Amino acid sequence: MTSLLAGRRQPAISRGERPPGAVAQVAAVIAMRVSTLRGSARRRTLAGLAAIPLGAGGAILAGRALPGTGAQDALILMPTAWLAFAVLATVAAATAGGRELLPRAQAVSLPFSPAADHLGALLLAPLNIAWLIQALGLLTLTSWGLRDAPVPAAAQLVTVAWIVAVTIVAQTLGWVVELSRSTTWGTWTLRAGVLAAIVAAGTLSAVGRVGELLDRSPTVHFVTAAVSGSQGSYRGWGFALLELGAAAMAAMFCGVRLAAVVRRRPARSQARVEARDYPPRADARSDLAAALRIDRAGVWRSAPLRRGLIALAAVPVLTALALRLDWYLIAILPGLVAAGAGLLFGVNALSLDGSGAVWRETLPGSPRTWLTARLLVVAEVCVAGAGPAALVAGARATSAPMTAEVIAVLGATVACSAQVVGRCAVWSVTRPYAASLREARDQPAPPAAMAGYSARLAVATTATGLVFSVLARLQLTEAAVAAAVAIGIIGVRRAVIAVRRWEDAEVRGHVVTTVSGT
């Protein structure tokens, strides 16, 4: 048989060369991702990436500019802040998505190694706004606490080493958790661990031994080393750096191995959801109720969303249990939770339908009802996360509340939820992405987009939380009500504008074909 390629010049494909390593694989995927960005999205992404080192420099300078009278307090706070960073980095890696440079479904047809997968997860960690803010906070705190030390750079070196080592260890623990979820035994062990953590936090808080425990935190050792380094004493400092380096390397090695094992395991939690029967329910009483029912099922039957939702409610509750907050500080909590709730799926809410978005578009229902139901579910998730946190924090507060403080907490919950829903509505309609939200590490938008969304939501809701915190402190009840109404109206107005856009058939056609990946 004559070859169809006879007479044509064969392309030069070399198959015998050594395949590219993890770094080259990650670089190739990043280059591909950057090449898909166009115009303002490309500029925003590059500006965002450049902002990370600039932010680090700014955080150090800010610490040096802070008043020296508070330096001693900053120094005392450092071990607790370092511990909090470790806890949140681990929780983020274990519960949330955003650790996947190349989604599993895309990676199956590419020679993307577990080492590259792990390296990708490490590189994506700074794109998590909670990680970033905390890391910058540690740099500021070190700079502030040791502003008058002879060699502050030595202390910053330990801080950076702590941030790097903890991030690598946290990502490795993330793989351990993912691996545990792939077996029944592991799943129950994890649940028992979480329950034990809640009970321990509650007990320690009830007997008033949280402070004592924090004083014995292992972070004290590293902070002491940082302080001695800043004073020109390098023995303990060097040893601490060696310890952190060794921990980082060991975690890196284990992380690669664990990533390989996780890749070979089936996604058990999702398989369980997909294999079970969901008994039919009676017909819904209205179109909105029918849409709400299918949307809520879309959240609760998705393993990553359900897990994220539970973590979103549990982490602030645990924090509130462990720390007795003043009422004016409780007003900041709802904003932080609401921003996290939006990031679960709200920023790309229409992706919840997956390829079914095209089918839903062919049904003779009102587009307004469809999107309204979706936004109500986003709002429910915000309130379901923020409500318990505020309640527990209120129950554990240092004192009985004044009316203004209660109103401020309620106002912050309403205002931040409305803010998140409004922004999510606009983004969902104007910047849709295809997202399956099926596997453990799936997230509603690509990593760079998620970083942008998380930054914008965090800034907006934290600012709102601070406003209500100040109003609570100043006992301004009427002002808190007015602020809640005003911010709520702005959020609702954004949502209404998004719904109007959604009613345009052309916009809807673009969104449904994008989220359905067709």
Next chain:
Amino acid sequence: MQVTPPPRPLPDLTIEPAVEVRDLRVRFDTVDAVTGVDLSVAPGSAVALVGRNGAGKSTTLRVLAGVLPPSAGLVRVAGVDVRHDPLAAKRVCGYCPDVGGLVPRATPWEHLQLAARLRGMAGWEPHARDLLEQFDLAHAANRVTAGFSHGMGRRLSVVLAAFHAPAVLLLDEPFDGVDPLGVEATFDLISRLRDSGTAVLVSTHLIELATRVCSEAVVLRAGRVVAAGPAAELAGADGAGRYRQLLA
């Protein structure tokens, strides 16, 4: 089968066509997906829409189903102008998309429940059970579709499209990855709906199946109709040769 200019298939001019497309154009930014399609399907007839990948078949069906608005041209389904009254058009159409088309974390029964609700169907349950039985999906009626095989998903998409016995049934690749029993069930369904007056438009690459289920065929190339005529002319080895010529 004529090559150019494309004839407009109007089997019987005394009957108002269930699908009427005149000079349909669809443009995505700088890309012309459909560049002037004319099409007509009479009630009770089945027309195959065939052509290479990217010929504009799926886009045409999406416009008819109300998923995409046309950039230009006239599109009517069962006498309803899709552009001016998309909601009414959706009431009379049933559409099976080419890929997926299922809400991943909803069960088949929940899909049918939502469709029945929005289409105002009463007493739909026995009919839904029958359809699921015919397509061998009754055992999976209460499982989420994310766990379905490709073939099961295709079969459910056909069920959802035909559920309300639409005046116009639009099937995009309904046989793709479907086992022979599923293909037979789809054939039976199309036949029954045609008998009750439904106009059927089937887009597929499986020409042999298309010629078995459709009486006419329309060949698209680069966003426009290049040939139309009896589907039988594309059957067999001769038909396959003729079809390849039209695609070239």
